[in-house]
Amino acid sequence: MNAAVLCVSRGIARVTGAALGPYQTAVIRIGFSATWLLFLLRELPHRGELYGPDSPWSHDLAEQLIADNGSFTALMWSDGRAWFEIVYALAVLSSVLLLLGWRTRTMSVLFMVGVLSLQNRSVFMGDGGDNVIHLMSIYLVLTRCGQVWSLDARRARRAAAARARGERVADRVGPVLWCASGFLLLTVTLAGGLDGDWFVPALLWAVWLALGVWWAVGRSAEGSQPRILLDVVTNVVHNGALVVIMAEACLIYATAGWYKIQGSRWQDGTAVYYPLHLDYFSPWPALSDALAANGTMVMLITYGTVAVQVAFPFTLFNRRVKNVLLAAMMIEHAVIAVTLGLPFFSLAMIAADAVFLPTSFLRRLGGWAARARGRLSGRGPAGNPADGRATVPGPRTRAGTAGGTAGTAAAGTADGKDPEHTRVGFRA
Amino acid sequence: MVALAVVAVAVCAHIGLVFLHVAPSNTLTKQHGDVVDEWVFPEFEQNWKLFAPNPLQQNVSVQVRAEVSTAGGEIRTTGWYDLSAEDGRAIDGNPLPSHTQQNELRRAWDFFVASHDSDDRPVGLRGTLSETYLRRIALLRLDRDGAAGPGGVVERVQYRSRTTNVEPPPWSGEKVSDRPIVRELPWWSVSAENRGASAGQAEREGGAA
Known part of the structure; x- marks a missing residue:
């Protein structure tokens, strides 16, 4: 009995004391924002046909469907070309900034607004990859996904260093961003732009208020009561969202796997043969033919796919098996990207898989990236030893800024710009 | 503690509802399908029957x-x-x-x-x-x-x-x-x-x- 109580209280301490998985949340932040960014850039020449005012899925058609389902899209606020171009540009910009982790929380909200606005404007243009990004863009808003590998982490580190030297650090950008977004939000709400389903508007207002409270509380001393309380709440929300993200990934695989088991083609071992012979999913017919030529191979891949998808959620209880399956799934998605001509779907799935990557691997990855960048930017070797040290796999740090500092020392030392923005105010 | 309880309930409810949304029609969805739809639509709609149960032939x-x-x-x-x-x-x-x-x-x-x-x-x-x-x-x-x-x-x-x-x-x-x-x-x-x-x-x- 005592042991159980101890166990529970230890668990509570863990989920309230830290925003867990700083590297995992950072890698999916980078993964999804990069996927969406690359997609938007690739579709630049087709953007008007997909989401613009004169898309075949016209503004009027979209309006009728949205009046029915109440989904959120800023593109319904006006049918003008200028507004569309602004929204598309903002979607690109917010993807870049979320990727870099600049004002991560605010950018994650903007990223979500961009994703939902474009996708909900033309629902029939999307596929499974869009669906993944759609869901994850909402979940990401609730995470502290900028703790490492972000400009925010670097800013926090520099602010801490400056304060340690006894300097006063002030953040001007945060309050300006907050006031501007508050003004926009109020205008849109009063103009009736958020009259559809209640969920997204509520989320927007909640995050805005939370950021305001964080700023107000952030002015008080580091160890003050309200600040600790706010930190705990933010951690709990982050950890909850992280659980949802992982559960979502499991649901995707479980659904895909269990439904396949019921299909005759997956049972007779020929299923993989068919998509390779669909005109819409065979950009390289010769490659498709080669892959589908051997009946035994097709059968092994068919059965392997089902087995891996069904098994994956259960392997989470065993680290080593989980990592093997994870590698298998990432490779399969990379192959799908090429053979079925679904690069953005595959990228999104790989990004979702990445939430299960082990911390030690991610830190090594961060080390390689930092070293590669150091070499590219032609800095002397002086900066590099520090990078190496900072990214050696180590014991779990108590996440938050502590973990962030260790992990991104690399990024920070290699970079060395940006003397401003040195206050932690808006990191929530 | 309150925050923890609220978040825990919300997480379980969300995962449960999304699960019912992607699961086949069953006893629970027949009785409470409207609750599931109310929560899942429009923003959490999803379909993961990827090439399943059978790929298009x-x-x-x-x-x-x-x-x-x-x-x-x-x-x-x-x-x-x-x-x-x-x-x-x-x-x-x-x-x-x-x-x-x-x-x-x-x-x-x-x-x-x-x-x-x-x-x-x-x-x-x-x-x-x-x-x-x-x-x-x-x-x-x-x-x-x-x-x-x-x-x-x-x-x-x-x-x-x-x-x-x-x-x-x-x-x-x-x-x-x-x-x-x-x-x-x-x-x-x-x-x-x-x-x-x-x-x-x-x-x-x-x-x-």
Whole structure:
């Protein structure tokens, strides 16, 4: 009995004391924002046909469907070309900034607004990859996904260093961003732009208020009561969202796997043969033919796919098996990207898989990236030893800024710009 | 503690509802389906039956032709334009197929089929939306193909689909019919509002190319 109580209280301490998985949340932040960014850039020449005012899925058609389902899209606020171009540009910009982790929380909200606005404007243009990004863009808003590998982490580190030297650090950008977004939000709400389903508007207002409270509380001393309380709440929300993200990934695989088991083609071992012979999913017919030529191979891949998808959620209880399956799934998605001509779907799935990557691997990855960048930017070797040290796999740090500092020392030392923005105010 | 409890309940509820949304129809969804739908729609809608339960085993080729009033005042019927084949050619050898090539027409056709009965009558709002959508896609694509010719105007369009079975793998010994199934829709007249924007779109796209 005592042991159980101890166990529970230890668990509570863990989920309230830290925003867990700083590297995992950072890698999916980078993964999804990069996927969406690359997609938007690739579709630049087709953007008007997909989401613009004169898309075949016209503004009027979209309006009728949205009046029915109440989904959120800023593109319904006006049918003008200028507004569309602004929204598309903002979607690109917010993807870049979320990727870099600049004002991560605010950018994650903007990223979500961009994703939902474009996708909900033309629902029939999307596929499974869009669906993944759609869901994850909402979940990401609730995470502290900028703790490492972000400009925010670097800013926090520099602010801490400056304060340690006894300097006063002030953040001007945060309050300006907050006031501007508050003004926009109020205008849109009063103009009736958020009259559809209640969920997204509520989320927007909640995050805005939370950021305001964080700023107000952030002015008080580091160890003050309200600040600790706010930190705990933010951690709990982050950890909850992280659980949802992982559960979502499991649901995707479980659904895909269990439904396949019921299909005759997956049972007779020929299923993989068919998509390779669909005109819409065979950009390289010769490659498709080669892959589908051997009946035994097709059968092994068919059965392997089902087995891996069904098994994956259960392997989470065993680290080593989980990592093997994870590698298998990432490779399969990379192959799908090429053979079925679904690069953005595959990228999104790989990004979702990445939430299960082990911390030690991610830190090594961060080390390689930092070293590669150091070499590219032609800095002397002086900066590099520090990078190496900072990214050696180590014991779990108590996440938050502590973990962030260790992990991104690399990024920070290699970079060395940006003397401003040195206050932690808006990191929530 | 309160925050922890609230978040824990919210997380469990959300995961549970999304699970019921993706699960097959069952005792719980029959009784509480409206609760699930209320939460999941519109933003958490999802479908992960990827190539399941069975992968599609047919190539659906969607084709369209038009009745054009020419500059000389006559009415001319064009030949069939195989829009799916155009998409297929755009995807061939393309490492980054666009959604306009891979999803637009394909999903518009699926949408049409799903929102119409076997006599091609629209079912509900979605049925009529899908017809307008297909009309506009036809105009856009016919315009790109220069179907109307100089000075000509598309007055009516007609769709048909040719569904061909993918030949089963040689080692399976299975035989399926290689005769395509043709579904021909009635002629649809094209109103000015269908036409307006998409013609302008084509001009812009042409100018940009």
